[in-house]
Amino acid sequence: MFGIIDCNNFYASCERAFNPSLNDRPIVVLSNNDGCVIARSNEAKALGIEMGCPAFQIATYMKSCGVVPFSSNYTLYGDMSERVVAAIASMVHHYEVYSIDECFIDLSGYEAFTPDPYEYAYMIQQRVRRWTGIPVSIGIAPTKTLAKVANRRAKKNPLYGGLYMINSPGEIKKALDGFDIADLWGIGRQYVKKLKAMGCEDALHFSQQSEAWVAKNMTVQGLRLLKELNGQPCYDLELVPDRKKAMCTAKSFGELTTSKEVVSEALANYAANCGRKLRKEGSIANLLTVFLHTNQHRTQDKQYYGIKTIHLPKATSYTPELVAYALKALGLIWQQGYNYKKVGCIVSGLQPEEHRQAQLFSEIAWEKEQKAMEALDQINSWYGKDKLRVAAQGYERKWKMNQERLSPCYTTRWSDLITAKC
DNA sequence: TCTGGGGTCCTAGGACCC
DNA sequence: TCTGGGGTCCTAGGACCC
Numbered sequence: 001m002f003g004i005i006d007c008n009n010f011y012a013s014c015e016r017a018f019n020p021s022l023n024d025r026p027i028v029v030l031s032n033n034d035g036c037v038i039a040r041s042n043e044a045k046a047l048g049i050e051m052g053c054p055a056f057q058i059a060t061y062m063k064s065c066g067v068v069p070f071s072s073n074y075t076l077y078g079d080m081s082e083r084v085v086a087a088i089a090s091m092v093h094h095y096e097v098y099s100i101d102e103c104f105i106d107l108s109g110y111e112a113f114t115p116d117p118y119e120y121a122y123m124i125q126q127r128v129r130r131w132t133g134i135p136v137s138i139g140i141a142p143t144k145t146l147a148k149v150a151n152r153r154a155k156k157n158p159l160y161g162g163l164y165m166i167n168s169p170g171e172i173k174k175a176l177d178g179f180d181i182a183d184l185w186g187i188g189r190q191y192v193k194k195l196k197a198m199g200c201e202d203a204l205h206f207s208q209q210s211e212a213w214v215a216k217n218m219t220v221q222g223l224r225l226l227k228e229l230n231g232q233p234c235y236d237l238e239l240v241p242d243r244k245k246a247m248c249t250a251k252s253f254g255e256l257t258t259s260k261e262v263v264s265e266a267l268a269n270y271a272a273n274c275g276r277k278l279r280k281e282g283s284i285a286n287l288l289t290v291f292l293h294t295n296q297h298r299t300q301d302k303q304y305y306g307i308k309t310i311h312l313p314k315a316t317s318y319t320p321e322l323v324a325y326a327l328k329a330l331g332l333i334w335q336q337g338y339n340y341k342k343v344g345c346i347v348s349g350l351q352p353e354e355h356r357q358a359q360l361f362s363e364i365a366w367e368k369e370q371k372a373m374e375a376l377d378q379i380n381s382w383y384g385k386d387k388l389r390v391a392a393q394g395y396e397r398k399w400k401m402n403q404e405r406l407s408p409c410y411t412t413r414w415s416d417l418i419t420a421k422c
Numbered sequence: 423t424c425t426g427g428g429g430t431c432c433t434a435g436g437a438c439c440c
Numbered sequence: 441t442c443t444g445g446g447g448t449c450c451t452a453g454g455a456c457c458c
Contacts (some may be wrong), residue, residue: 031426038426057423072426099458183423190454219432221456248428255423344427402424 001107001117001140001167002237004125004147005088007081008135008155008162010101011039014080015070017133018410018418026067030055033252033401034071071403079411080132088133091124096237104147104237107140118165122238125162137162141172144235145228149175149187149203172231178239179203182415186225191218203229243352244281249273250344253399256295260334263292263343266399268392270345271326275319276380278347284315284356288322290329295341306333314359315351318369319376322347323390 007013011029016022026043037044047065049058055069062069081100088095094106105124107117113342114120121138128136139151146166153175154164168173179202182192188204194217198372200206207229215223224234250272257263267290278285291307308329316322326345359366379388386393408416 033424033426052426054425059424102458132423186456190455219427219455221431242430244429246429250427252426295425401426 001142002144002147002233003105003107003117003121003124004098004139004144004151005084005103005105005128005136006139006151006155007084007101009041010081010134011072012041012044013073013134013232014073014077015407016041017080019407022068026065027070027199028055028062028069029066029072029409030405031072032403034069034404035252038072050194070407073407073409073410075409076407079116079409080134083132083411084128084134084136087128088124091120091127094237094239096239097241104144106237112202118163121163121165135162138164140165140167142167142231143233145185145225146172146175146231149179149229152179152183161383169231171323172229173204176204176229177202177206181206184225184229186221191222235238242352243283245350246346246348246355247274247277247281247285247350248344248346249277250291250342250346251401252342253340254402255398256298256339256341257399257403258337258339259398260330260336262396262398263334263340264330264392265394267326267330267345267394268323268390268394269386270343271323272386272390272393274345274347275322275373276377277318278317278350279377281350282353283350284353285322285347286312286315286351287347288312288325288329289346289348290326290333290344291346292333292343293341294331298339301339302337304335304338306335308333315349315356316369317353318373320390321369323392327392 012027015027024043025041026047027041028037028044028049029039031038034055035285037049037051037055040049040051044067045101047067049062049067072309075099083098085095085103086274088103090104092107093109096104107120108118110120113123117140121140121192125138127134128134137151139147139149139154140163141147150164150166155159156163166172181187181195181200181203184206187195195206200209206225209226211223211226214226227234251266251270253266287309289307291305291311293305294301294303296303310325310329312325330343332334376388380386410416410418
């Protein structure tokens, strides 16, 4: 049996975990630049605040309802996520961290504690809550896809207490009946349109479609979905996370800019960040892509989208080299006179560092670069991110994003620790 | 005024190999 | 009339996920 453990309103729950005065109050967490709503407490959902809604459109409404907004604090959410996983790992042998707020588990093999997987899931739910303060819902089923269905049901109906199990053909049928296909794992907007156009509304109906039709119209992924819904597992737990195939750092500017200096400085920081992430994974990149664009929502502005990929002469994770090529790529797509909104850097064509092709004439340089980056990463881990940086990263940070409602880093910064009163 | 960021997988088609 | 067979690698585009 598979279980999927999903943190309820994760970002909102993280904010609440250290601030009990927020209990029972509507709270939302905003995307970078305080742009859109990306997490809502149940109270905020009840007020009709939609996921992805631009914050400025509902600012007055939120104020009138007493909604407390937060800027996103990924340092906090990342650390809380690790704590949740640690609690889960203390109770199961096999688990797969699927996203920052979700974890698949293998629920077999705990018969010594209880013959009922549902019972064991309840114990996990209680422990996560007690250890981290984060409420979770757990769906249990013979396939991952059905576990996701079960999880959704667990969340939707308060009577289930955040737990739902599907464990027989009859229960599968009952769970899929009336389940909106739009909520199925693997069905996005395009497929919803396609399926609804042919009268397929709920998951039960979808599960009865022919394999041939699904394979033809929805590729093998659709076919796997179909089989999984019928109780035939196609996906296993992925116990070892795959090495990343690409990494991206991109952010909107706090304010639109026409300045090449400002954009260059931002890009240098994003390229340096890609370098740091590459070294952390032990990977090196063969390709570097830079993109740059204006704000599509501003119809009064001229629009521009530029993108350029450079094949690096040799695969690397050396920050100064990545920054230099990123700036070179920017030079190739830069157009003067536009109001720019966002720049980004993507490294791809990744390979493990140990598979690196040796260079006949630059092995010594490679060793020096390695040592320099090791020292840079070590110094920055002691004294703070980007304390030591390449000059192009600058200090002005005119491009930095807006974060007006940022909460403290309760669990990762000494100065932000909360004080408990006796 | 104001609208997120970071990924994965699959397919088709073109260029190329022997 | 009629034009081989069996591959690989790369890229772009489209779908999806959180």
